[in-house]
Amino acid sequence: MAMIRHLLLALTILIAASAGIAPASADRIKDLGGFQGIRSNQLTGYGVVVGLPGTGDDNLEYTVQSLKAATSRFGLQLPPTVNPAMKNAAVVMVTADLPPFAKPGQRIDITVASMGRAKSLRGGSLIMMPLMGADGQIYAMAQGNLAVGGLGAEGADGSKIVVNVPSTGRIPEGATVERAVATGFDSAPNLTFNLQRADFTTAQNVAAAINGRLGAGVAQAIDAVSVQVRAPMGAEPRATLMSAIENLDVVSAEPPAKVIVNARTGTVVISSAVRVGAAAVTHGKLTVRIDENQRISQPAPLSNGQTAVEQRSNVSVDEEKKPMFLLTPGPKLADVVKAVNAIGASPADLVAILEALKEAGALKAELIVL
Known part of the structure; x- marks a missing residue:
């Protein structure tokens, strides 16, 4: 003891001392x-959303089965031959993250997503259903009114408009924790x-x-x-x-040297650890232009000649002159950026330069293209 x-x-002394000014x-x-x-744990569950304004699953068989199972918990047994219209109900998958050290009685947020043909979950209410972990145990119970960020509207002629995703919604604090997860840290x-x-x-x-x-x-x-x-x-x-x-x-270690290129947006990110070996680089544009013209050839009178179309082509090559710049061994990131800016290279041109330097063995970094 x-x-x-x-x-x-x-x-205790250590905590007080650590509250001081940290190194930059x-x-x-x-x-x-x-x-x-x-760590957190993922929970999932299967449930039914009711109260939809005609935007539900429209009489899907498993929706009917789910609604019959939900009503049977309250003593209401629907005849097997009765298949009520399901436009006001939808079957959904419910997911949630159980935070570490969550205790019974605490509430967590849940996400609700449609599994069938429901057009929108706006205005719906989730019937009470369990949320289970990977071990098959029930860790929370979920229920509540959905908050849906998307919306959809449809006209009589079939035209429609959809904003965001109306078939997915959230219920803030929509589940109550029923079981704690043992972390074993103690x-x-x-x-x-x-x-x-x-x-x-x-x-x-x-x-x-x-x-x-x-x-x-x-x-x-x-x-x-x-x-x-x-x-x-x-x-x-x-x-x-x-x-x-x-x-x-x-003090964290310096991250490895990487050059990350997003080919879709043209974004290029170069880490501070990138180094370049000795290399001479020049970059310019080569434009080949072909102009096609037609000239009518008219023969002289009484020459027994025929009028003909003469094809004329004019081919020219325009090469942009750019000075060559020298990269000395071991320049830092600022030197690389300065040299590239000096030749006026666009993001696409920069990617070409970096790939060429990598192939030449002068780029001391991992080149990643997204």
Whole structure:
């Protein structure tokens, strides 16, 4: 117990110290990743939306079956031969994200999407239905009135207009949590912090930052993503420890050199780590122009000649003169941008230059075309 009290005191001092001014180039550990097991869980369910103004599934068989099953829960048994019109009802899939540490009684947002031929869910109400996790257990119950951002209108002649997606809607706080998900963070042998992006240098820096505040050997990087942390057992000391670790500042490793090109929009993004080897580059436009003209050839009188059409073609080549510029070994991003701007290259031309530099082995970066 005394050891735990000393650890809690050290962590309290650590939290107070971490509230100071952070280095300009440092990031908080909580912004680089998260602890293993502390995550959201996806929930799904199948339900029926009623009260639609004639925009429902229009008598689909599974819609009729779903409505009969829903009414049977209240003691109403519809005859098998009765198939009521379903224009005011629609079968839907309901999805939600269950946040970590969500407790029974808390409410979460849900998304409702039509499964059949429903034209719009605007004005509908979702009948109470369960939301299940991947293990088949019920974790929440959903019900409520839909908020639909899209709309649709149709004329008697068949013309129609649709804005956004009226067959999908949301119900803010439309589900009530019925079961909590055990995270196991208070009973696992160790805590594991996972980085969002794999990087051995960043993982080592995170482990070094934790060891620098909590003592040598407390944390160790086990691969490019995970940092394992020794922690006392119990929810309270571990929550205090995790809070202290999340607020530590660490210098992230420089990201790998990448050039990302969006071929659809012409957007080009060059990371700061891009370097270019020695290369001479020139870029210009070559325009080939062909003019086709026709001339009427009229023979002289009494020459027994015939009038004919003479085809004349004029072919010309116009080459834009651009000076060649030299890239010295190892220029930085600012030098590359300055050199490209000097020749007035468009985004499409820039892509061609970068691809040529990559093929020549002068571009020290990964070229990604989206």
